[in-house]
Amino acid sequence: MLTLSRWKIVLVTFSVIFGILFTLPNLLPQKTLDSFPDWLPKQKLNLGLDLQGGSYLMYEVDTDALRKERLKNLVEDVRTVLRGEQITFGELAEVNGTVRLRIADAAKVDEAANLLRRSVGSPFAGSISGRDVSVDKRDDQRLELSFIPEAAAQDASMAVDQSIETIRRRIDTLGTKEPNITRQGADRIVIQAAGESDPERLKAVVGKTAKLTFQMVDDSVTPEDIAAGRIPPGSEALPSDDRYQAAYVVRKRALVSGDELVDSRQSFDDRGAPAVSFKFNGSGSRKFGDATARNVGKRFAIVLDGRIISAPTINGAILGGSGIITGSFTAESASDLALLLRSGALPAPLKVEQQNTVGAELGADAVRAGAISTLVAFITIVVFMILSYGLLFGGISVIALIINGMLIVAAMSLTQATLTLPGIAGLILTLAVAVDANVLIYERMRDEARAGKSPILAADAGFSRAMTTIIDANVTTLVAAGIMFAFGAGPVRGFAWTLSIGVFTSVFTAVLVSQLLIGWWFRAARPKKLPI
Structure with a gap:
C-alpha cells in the first residue's frame, strides 16, 4: 500500500494542479481574470439565490385551462370531421367535461361514431381503442366524447415538463445566469433566479x-x-x-x-x-x-x-x-x-x-456566515488532528484536507454547480467525513504498532485494513446523497450535490494523498518507531 508508484505520483500531482487552476479564479478579482489568456480556466463558483440574492417564484400550471382548451379543439375537430363526410348533426357543445352532439339521421349514428373513433383525438398506447378520446353512444341518437383519464393525466404531466423547458428558454434569453427551475409536486414549478434584480419583469416574461x-x-x-x-x-x-x-x-x-x-x-x-x-x-x-x-x-x-x-x-x-x-x-x-x-x-x-425576493445584502450576510462557519470548522479539525496524532501525522491529514477542499471548489467551479447555504453545510460535513477516514487509518496503525509490528508494516496495515470500513461508510453516504438529489428540490439538492462531490474527493485525499505523503516520509526518515 505504501509503495510510491509512478501512477500515484502522477495522479496526485495532476489533481493538485487541477485544484489550483480551477480554485484560483474564485480568489481573484474579475479584472485580473479578464487579463488571463483564454486557455486558462475562468469559471467561478455559481452562488445560489440564498447567497447572492435574487427572485423566487412558485407557479401552478393551470391544468383546468389546458383541459378546457383541448375540449374546445375537440368540438372543432368533431364539426370538421362530420361536415367533411356530410353527416348532419346538431346540439354540438361541451358539457361538464365532455363533448355532446345529436346525429340527425338515426341510420348514420353508427357510421358517425366509428368515424369519430378513427379521426379525432391522438394515438394513445394505454387505451383500448388506441386513441385518447372515447366515443360512446347514448339514447336519442346522441354521441358523447371524452378524454380518457390516463390521457388527461399524461397531458397535465407533459404540460408541466413543457412549461419548464419554455421557462428555461425565456430566462436564458433574458441573460439570467444558471436559473434553478424545478418541478414541485404534480403541477407546480419553482424558479430561483439568482442575481435577478427585477422580479416583476421576470414574472412578466415567465408567466x-x-x-x-x-x-x-x-x-x-x-x-x-x-x-x-x-x-x-x-x-x-x-x-x-x-x-x-x-x-x-x-x-x-x-x-x-x-x-x-x-x-x-x-x-x-x-x-x-x-x-x-x-x-x-x-x-x-x-x-x-x-x-x-x-x-x-x-x-x-x-x-x-x-x-x-x-x-x-x-x-x-x-x-x-x-x-x-x-x-x-x-x-x-x-x-x-x-x-x-x-x-x-x-x-x-x-x-x-x-x-x-432575496436582497443582495442578505445574500452577502449568508456568504459571510458560511465562510466563518467553514473556517471555524476547519480550525477545529486542525487542532483536533494535531493534538490527537502529533504534528507529523496530524499535519499530513491537514494537508490532505486542504487539497480535498480545493478539489471540491474546483469541481463545482468546473461543472458550474450552484453553491447554496445548505451546500456550505455539505462542504463542512465533507471535511469532517474526510478526517474520519484519516482517524480510522491512524487508529488502525496504532493497534498494529501495539501488536509489535514494525513501523512500515503497521502503516501498511493501517491503510489496507481500514479501507473496507472507509469504503462502506462513504458508499452509504453516497447512497443517501443520491436519494436526496433524486427526490429533493432546491437547497436539498444543493446539499446532496456538494456532499456527493465531497465523498469522492475525501476518499481520494484521505487515502491516496495521505498514503503518498507518509510513504515519502518513510523513505526519507526510515523511522524505528511510529510517532503517532
Whole structure:
C-alpha cells in the first residue's frame, strides 16, 4: 500500500494542479481574470439565490385551462370531421367535461361514431381503442366524447415538463445566469433566479402564455350582434387592443399558429414605431401563403393569449413566410413579445402561488456566515488532528484536507454547480467525513504498532485494513446523497450535490494523498518507531 508508484505520483500531482487552476479564479478579482489568456480556466463558483440574492417564484400550471382548451379543439375537430363526410348533426357543445352532439339521421349514428373513433383525438398506447378520446353512444341518437383519464393525466404531466423547458428558454434569453427551475409536486414549478434584480419583469416574461394565432375575422357579424351575443357556430368574440374596435368576431379555427414560427425580432414599422417581425417555417409559410391568397380583401386577426393585437386587411397573398406585427408597442414591450414568441408558447397558463425576493445584502450576510462557519470548522479539525496524532501525522491529514477542499471548489467551479447555504453545510460535513477516514487509518496503525509490528508494516496495515470500513461508510453516504438529489428540490439538492462531490474527493485525499505523503516520509526518515 505504501509503495510510491509512478501512477500515484502522477495522479496526485495532476489533481493538485487541477485544484489550483480551477480554485484560483474564485480568489481573484474579475479584472485580473479578464487579463488571463483564454486557455486558462475562468469559471467561478455559481452562488445560489440564498447567497447572492435574487427572485423566487412558485407557479401552478393551470391544468383546468389546458383541459378546457383541448375540449374546445375537440368540438372543432368533431364539426370538421362530420361536415367533411356530410353527416348532419346538431346540439354540438361541451358539457361538464365532455363533448355532446345529436346525429340527425338515426341510420348514420353508427357510421358517425366509428368515424369519430378513427379521426379525432391522438394515438394513445394505454387505451383500448388506441386513441385518447372515447366515443360512446347514448339514447336519442346522441354521441358523447371524452378524454380518457390516463390521457388527461399524461397531458397535465407533459404540460408541466413543457412549461419548464419554455421557462428555461425565456430566462436564458433574458441573460439570467444558471436559473434553478424545478418541478414541485404534480403541477407546480419553482424558479430561483439568482442575481435577478427585477422580479416583476421576470414574472412578466415567465408567466405570459404567449399563444399566438392568426384567425380570419368574421365580418358577417355586426357590432349589434356582438353586443346581443349572436355569435355563429364556429366563431367567437375576442377583445381587441387595436384601438379601432373593442372586440372582433373571429373563426375559431386558426389559419396558422405561433408553433410554426422560426424567428421573431423587435423591429420598426413604416412610421418608425416599434413592432415585431416574424418568420414562419416551411409548413407555416405554405399555410399562411395559401390562406392569404384565398382571402384577399378580407381581414385576419393576430391573436395573442385570447386578445387581438391587430386585424389588418389582406391586400395580397403573403408568400414569403414573413411579416410584421404592429400595435401599441413600446421598444421594451416589442422586445419582450419577440422574446416570448421565439421561446414558444406555454401549453397552459401559469398562476403565481408564491413570490419572494432575496436582497443582495442578505445574500452577502449568508456568504459571510458560511465562510466563518467553514473556517471555524476547519480550525477545529486542525487542532483536533494535531493534538490527537502529533504534528507529523496530524499535519499530513491537514494537508490532505486542504487539497480535498480545493478539489471540491474546483469541481463545482468546473461543472458550474450552484453553491447554496445548505451546500456550505455539505462542504463542512465533507471535511469532517474526510478526517474520519484519516482517524480510522491512524487508529488502525496504532493497534498494529501495539501488536509489535514494525513501523512500515503497521502503516501498511493501517491503510489496507481500514479501507473496507472507509469504503462502506462513504458508499452509504453516497447512497443517501443520491436519494436526496433524486427526490429533493432546491437547497436539498444543493446539499446532496456538494456532499456527493465531497465523498469522492475525501476518499481520494484521505487515502491516496495521505498514503503518498507518509510513504515519502518513510523513505526519507526510515523511522524505528511510529510517532503517532
